[in-house]
Amino acid sequence: MKSTIKIVAIFLLSFFSLTSLSFAQDSVKKDSVKIADNMNFTLRNVKGEEVNFRDLLGKGPLLVNFWALWCEPCKQEMKAFKALVEKFKAQGVSMVAINTDQVRSLAKVRAYVTTQDLPFPVLTDPDGSVARDNFSMESLPYSLILMPDGTVYKKHIGYTAGDEQTTEKEIADLVQKLSSAK
């Protein structure tokens, strides 16, 4: 009986995974921007204001960076992306950072973010539920390049110095694709 449950569960998950593949599409060619359902959520920024994630989409490529205070590589990655986003700002590239620290570190997040003088919004996801449920985050550092409709163009698990060069190439490619699709 247990084996049957295992097989059924594995089959279901496999099915869901395959289903997700069938949903994959080349959104670059879309004429109108339709935001994906899993991008409809609200988080608070470090100033306490509520931000609907959908409002960040639809304009151009969006770099999403998940991080936490305890994650040293995450902070290095965020620093690297800061320079990257400023470089591509004119091409409509923007960025949002999502903090996934647990409630124990929440009080320190705002102070840290403010001293870093980051030119992009930093949202807080105190129990990491949005990161897990909407972006299937399992480890940090984790970053995504989203297309205007919220479709994932590229993703990066982990970070070592130099990885940002790959990200830079991918953003440049996406900018080019989007501009040629217009």
Added chain:
Amino acid sequence: MSETELELCLFLFLYNSNSLGLQLGELLGSIHHTYLRQTLKTFRSPLLGVIGLFVVVLCSTARGQSTDGASAVGSNIVRVGDGTTGSDASFQNKRYLEEIANARIFFHSLSVGLRYEMDDPSEVGRSFQGLRRRWIAYKKDGLEMQAGNVTALYGRGLSMNAFESRPINFDSWLDGVYGSYEHSWKEMKEFEPSLRIQGIAGKLDFFDVDTTKPEMNVSARSVNVEYGLFQKKVVLGGSFVQAFTSVTESGNKTTSREVDQPELSLNIISGEFEGFFQYAVEREVLTSIRNRPDSARMMGNAMYGSLSYANTFLGLTFEYKNYKYFVHPTGVDNETYFGKLPISNPPEVYKEFTYTSITRTTHAVNFNDELGMELEANITAIPNVTITLNGAMSSRHNAYKTLTDKNGIQIAVDSTALLPKMGDLAFFPFWEAYGEVEYDLGELNYIKGFFHRRSDVIGYTPSQPGLSDQRSSTTVGAKLQYETTKSQSMLVIFEHQWMHDAASLSPDKDFLNELLTLQYSFNPTITFGGLYDFTTEHDVPRHIWPQAFVSFRIGESHTVLASYGAERGGLNCTGGICRLVPAFNGLRVTLTSQL
């Protein structure tokens, strides 16, 4: 938690904890064929499932993506370990296999979540096989409803913060329903008031990280209301949690408890300042003790506050805690029945470190009886230099030393204290100071130096205070990250620690710990390195723990992390809940896929 920065804080996230992070484990050595066959035989059945999932995961090009009306995301983690555990004097074979697969389907306002887990067995704690999570949720226009496995967080979690930590096998999610509704009156521009109501109800079969403790069955329901003003710059909150718990011990004897927890919270953001305050009261009634009707009562409370100031040059955060969920006047025995609910998980109020030497002996918070404070400063006023300073201290309200109650237990109660008592070991004083300077060498290269000093009382002996278990340590270290070429980088971390362990069996209570971590990356594909962990501690038979590790990215969605060697073990803490993880010697492999 570690710091090896193996590019993925994979363990660190999984372990999202204060410890062991870099104690990775072991990379493949020479395994004899017969041994390998036995190992595979042991894992055969689950391995088939894992391979099945792995193939699906591997074949995917990793875009859990959307089409008109539906989207999906998924992830998969496989963790395998094979080696020995325990002290070198009495080690045991240790094998574990953990498979965790997540899937989320979104269809307009509906979403479904599933998580399949297969421990055969798990690395720590109790094993689980089956659907660990399944829920369905509806979200639209400020309304959110979820049924199945649910969690909630009220304020900073003094009365409700159901959370899960896989590495220590702690899980306090409820099986029930959750709902929330939020509305903002945006037309009232000056005040822009808002109202948020959330509630959760459900049941939980809770297993403590201490596996000798009996299972606790919890039935809880609660509501939280937050009223915001000025675009939530001011938020006033109130909650009420009601819970019924029962603990069944040997002989089928059950102890039942009823808990009521009202609480208030206030959050104010004004310019460069932010303040938060939360206060909860816990009223407990034991309705039966070991099958006998009873009416023993206990009143507890918990307070947490934080105040922060931040501009682009200076960030200051002060936090204060005063947790008295259960200040036990007759000793700790009744803690099995009284005390903090497993769904209440407030902040620890000390720093989360990223250096292995510091986290190995981290402070374990006693949530039922502890008060303390923490101050952290982030300074970026000097170009290319980032300075982090942190200090924390705490103690218990009670001391067991001067008076004697009717049971002959020495006790002195001082539950009214608002500041920690640092001068008397009987109050379990803890303090630490930390300083770190990072110098930016340009091109994302940097060098860091840090200093840390800690003193903690682990155990107190009323009759002979001099024999109390007090540990103190001083740790210094340095860290260098350097890009050797445009696609290659290296990381070096060195930690040196002077330890004093008053409870050591050796006449010499002082010893040294050293840890060297080397890592080299060929971006973005391969990272490899090693650790050299060394001690002069007298009480342990082993003094060197070498490790090697490698991580390899497969496409953009999959990462394999393997380590081989010896891990020293230590305290693994998440959210203040700690589990002592024994030493491990062998191979660990983790495959993570994020779709």
